[in-house]
Amino acid sequence: MSEASHCFAFEADFTGSWRCIPLCVRRKLDLSGIKLKLHHWLALDQGERQRLVDWPDGPHDLQAFAVHLKQRTADIADGPVGELPIPQLPPWQQPKPLESVTAALHAMGQTMNNEQWQQLSELKRFALCKLARPGHDHHNLAPALAEFGIT
Incomplete structure (x- = not known):
């Protein structure tokens, strides 16, 4: 399993159900300049959350990740995901x-x-x-x- 989709044992209480955003996804969010709130995450079905966990983390993949999340959350009642500066050296x-x-x-x-x-x-x-x-x-x-x- 790639680090892009690796979940730690200390996260085991929510892996599978994905009721919280795992650190591997949070890393991809930071690297792609996306602010995904828990309500956005929970608005996605379990299969969609799993897809984000499994999403690769190459530079082009992260750009696609950001575009996907912006499009996917555009119509969510609480509003779309936010944008953050992408750190040059995190x-x-x-x-x-x-x-x-x-x-x-x-x-x-x-x-x-x-x-x-x-x-x-x-x-x-x-x-x-x-x-x-x-x-x-x-x-x-x-x-x-x-x-x-x-x-």
Whole structure:
């Protein structure tokens, strides 16, 4: 399975039903400049959500992904998806972990050096950036660290 459609074990409580947007889709959204809200996601049937999970993540694929979501949500009662700037060098592609990641790890008594960060896959680094965001409840951060072999 490609990283483009990989779901983590700590997401298992909603995989299959897709009641939440999995991180692999959230990464594609960020890379394609699309703001998909949960109400948009839930307005799609389960098969459509699965299609977005399975969508490839090459540059042309991400452009098609954005076009598809704009078209698909154009008639949703709450309005279409929003657009975001596409990051030139996303934080999860940086050579060292974000301060928010190191701060969240520190609060849990963990550390991560640049080499450990660089050894993680892009999707795992993306997950840590999202799970360690300030204001996020961080409840999946410890399971993610365990799953990624960071202890």
